[in-house]
Amino acid sequence: MLDLKLIRKNYEEVRKRLSLRGEEYVKLLDEVYKLDKQKREIQKEVENLRALLNRKSKEYGRLKREGKEDENLKKELTEIKENLQKLEEELKLLEEKLNYYLLRIPNLPHPSVPVGEDEKDNVEVRRWGEPPKFGFEPKPHWELGEKLGILDFERGAKLSGSRFVVKKGLGARLVRALINFMLDLHTSKGYEEVYVPHLVKPEILIGTGQLPKFEEDLFKCERDNLYLIPTAEVPLTNLHREEILKEEELPLYYTAYTPCYRREAGSYGRDIKGLIRLHQFDKVELVKITRQEDSYEELEKLVKDAEKVLQELELPYRVVELCTGDLGFSAAKTYDLEVWMPSYNRYREISSCSNCEDFQARRMKLRYKTKDGKNLYCHTLNGSGLAVGRTLAAILENYQQGDGSVIIPKALRPYLGGIEVIKPQK
RNA sequence: GGAGGGGUGGCCGAGCGGACGAAGGCGCGGCGCUGGAAACGCCGUGUGCCCGUUUUACGGGCACCGAGGGUUCGAAUCCCUCCCCCUCCGCCA
Numbered sequence: 001m002l003d004l005k006l007i008r009k010n011y012e013e014v015r016k017r018l019s020l021r022g023e024e025y026v027k028l029l030d031e032v033y034k035l036d037k038q039k040r041e042i043q044k045e046v047e048n049l050r051a052l053l054n055r056k057s058k059e060y061g062r063l064k065r066e067g068k069e070d071e072n073l074k075k076e077l078t079e080i081k082e083n084l085q086k087l088e089e090e091l092k093l094l095e096e097k098l099n100y101y102l103l104r105i106p107n108l109p110h111p112s113v114p115v116g117e118d119e120k121d122n123v124e125v126r127r128w129g130e131p132p133k134f135g136f137e138p139k140p141h142w143e144l145g146e147k148l149g150i151l152d153f154e155r156g157a158k159l160s161g162s163r164f165v166v167k168k169g170l171g172a173r174l175v176r177a178l179i180n181f182m183l184d185l186h187t188s189k190g191y192e193e194v195y196v197p198h199l200v201k202p203e204i205l206i207g208t209g210q211l212p213k214f215e216e217d218l219f220k221c222e223r224d225n226l227y228l229i230p231t232a233e234v235p236l237t238n239l240h241r242e243e244i245l246k247e248e249e250l251p252l253y254y255t256a257y258t259p260c261y262r263r264e265a266g267s268y269g270r271d272i273k274g275l276i277r278l279h280q281f282d283k284v285e286l287v288k289i290t291r292q293e294d295s296y297e298e299l300e301k302l303v304k305d306a307e308k309v310l311q312e313l314e315l316p317y318r319v320v321e322l323c324t325g326d327l328g329f330s331a332a333k334t335y336d337l338e339v340w341m342p343s344y345n346r347y348r349e350i351s352s353c354s355n356c357e358d359f360q361a362r363r364m365k366l367r368y369k370t371k372d373g374k375n376l377y378c379h380t381l382n383g384s385g386l387a388v389g390r391t392l393a394a395i396l397e398n399y400q401q402g403d404g405s406v407i408i409p410k411a412l413r414p415y416l417g418g419i420e421v422i423k424p425q426k
Numbered sequence: 427g428g429a430g431g432g433g434u435g436g437c438c439g440a441g442c443g444g445a446c447g448a449a450g451g452c453g454c455g456g457c458g459c460u461g462g463a464a465a466c467g468c469c470g471u472g473u474g475c476c477c478g479u480u481u482u483a484c485g486g487g488c489a490c491c492g493a494g495g496g497u498u499c500g501a502a503u504c505c506c507u508c509c510c511c512c513u514c515c516g517c518c519a
Contacts, residue, residue: 043476047488054488057500061444064499077499244436244473365474373455374482375473 001102001362004036017108020115020324025105032101039094046091049084053077103206104213107359109324110296110333116323122336123323128307129316131340136402140343141393142274145171147404148396149425151275162272163264163279170422174395175282177415178388179257182284182309186385189305191255191286196235198258199226204238207364209330209356216265219279228261232285233382240289241364245378247371251290251298255385258283275389276348282388288381291368292358295379296333299355303335306351306385312411315394316340318347332357337386339394350390353383 007014011033018025060073114123145151150171156164167175187193205211205227210218219228229235236254245252260283271277286305290298303319310317322334331354338347358377361367367375399407404424408416 040476043488047476050489051487053499058444060499065444070499074499081499373471 001359002105002108003358003362004032004102007033008036014108017111018105020109020113021106021327022325028101028105032098032105035094035098035101039091039098042087042091042094046084046087049080049087053080053084056080103363106209106327106329107332107356109327110355110357113327113333114321114323117325118323119326121323122320122326125319125321125335127316127318128311129314129340131316132342132398134342134400134402138342138397138400139404140274141396144396144400144404144406145275147424148406148422150174150422153273160279163277165275165278170416170419171392173416174392174412175388177412178391179282179284181312181412181415182385182388183255183257185309185312186255186284186286186305189253189308191253191305194236194239194254194256196229196232196239196256196258198229198261199224200229200235200238201226204234204241207238207241208234208360209363210234213329217263219261219263229258230262231260231382231384232256232258232283233287236285236287237289237360237380237382238364240378241366243366244375245289245366245368247291247368250368250378251288251294254287254289256285256287257388258285275393278389281390284385284388286353286383286385289366290379290381292376292379295355295357295381298379299333299335299353299381302381302383303337303353306337306353306383309386309391310337310339310350313391313395313409314411315391315398315409317350328352328354330354330356330359332359337384339390340398341394342397342400348390350394351384351386354381356380356382 002014007029015026015029018029056073056077060070060077063070063073114121116122139147142151142153146153148170150167150169152166152168155166159166183193199221202211202225205218210230211227218230221227235258236256239254240252260281262279262281264277264279267277275281286302288295288298288302307317307319317337317339320336320338322331322336327334334352334354336349337351337353339350340346341348357379360380361377366378366380368378369375395409395412396406399409401407401421406422408420408422413420
């Protein structure tokens, strides 16, 4: 949620920065500006009337206790109240409208974010590792996985439809190994491991920005009014919602493994094969809650912490900075990690690390008290560390051998009882 | 799922129709006492919004006692609905 005071004070500048994401949001902003002005006028009237009512009510009570009931005063009070009720309804309506628009306006891009329309305008920051050279035609991970007997898309579909997979044997074990490997790495760097609920209330999703705008992307349990989390960012970032933290407690570093559930509405036909885009996938998430002045430094460190996973697994990747048009709803600045995928012959997203500044904190009333006693909104950051399914896919493809077998990355072997290679089933 | 009890400030806890943003205690901060500290004494200590000014301060106002609605001139206090927590019973990984 954007800061109303900022909108009031620096209207033109906010408008300009928001328009970098796309012109459609500027209309919403104009609406907010107008409604806010109206709201404050009505609010002033309401509060003045209320003050009058309070004063006169006390007066009436005082008289009554003295045995002097004043019928005229009573009538006057009733009139004030009627007036007040009308204005209050108006105020409530304005507030609802204002909130409606405010909740649907995305975060402002940080001034350092490259201006651009979409993916093609993202900027590569650095590369690590070399894409492997094969002396044979590399196979896509879904073919490898099926030949190895560790991925079963057919049975996934039998159980749950398209975009679901069953992982068996070493496939299942690899998932478990990857999760443990990632969590161990992050906790060794000071992230606290958390296990969170996978079903959350609507206001939690409003807090991180998935609602109200992206309802159709979520799985919902209608009867209980709960949603399946699309990422662990949601419960992790909301952990301290509506709290006022002590400045000394910050920064907070959290990591959690959860499955993630996404309806993938509007992605029909895209990445229909393989582990790239599923309705249910596993992810280890990193979340930071920081002081305002620290968040950009913390973002750089967060990206490095996510990169470390790929480095340890010796998977080639690059870091790109998202342009204004490609930024997610809540993010002010985002770096994507893209891993090399031989079957696509290009880099594909495996992690997304964002600084949301105070955008989410404002929505969830997450604050901290400074040493001089001021309450400020925290800055929240999140990043994948990493998407487990895509990591598995990247390992299968990058470590494949001519005979269809796959070498296990060294860092992972201790988590698999020392197994060094997966061989195709006869 | 059934029966009962309860949600008040950072925490504990009183208040059960007006002087209550809320006693008292703990905690925290400041000052005093002290060589220093403990103990003690005094003072202060919630959040959000709106308005004004000499605009990182001060003054004024409004709201908030789980949430929403109602009764009343007036609600933390009475009534209704919902949510959450606790205890017991049932069921259960």
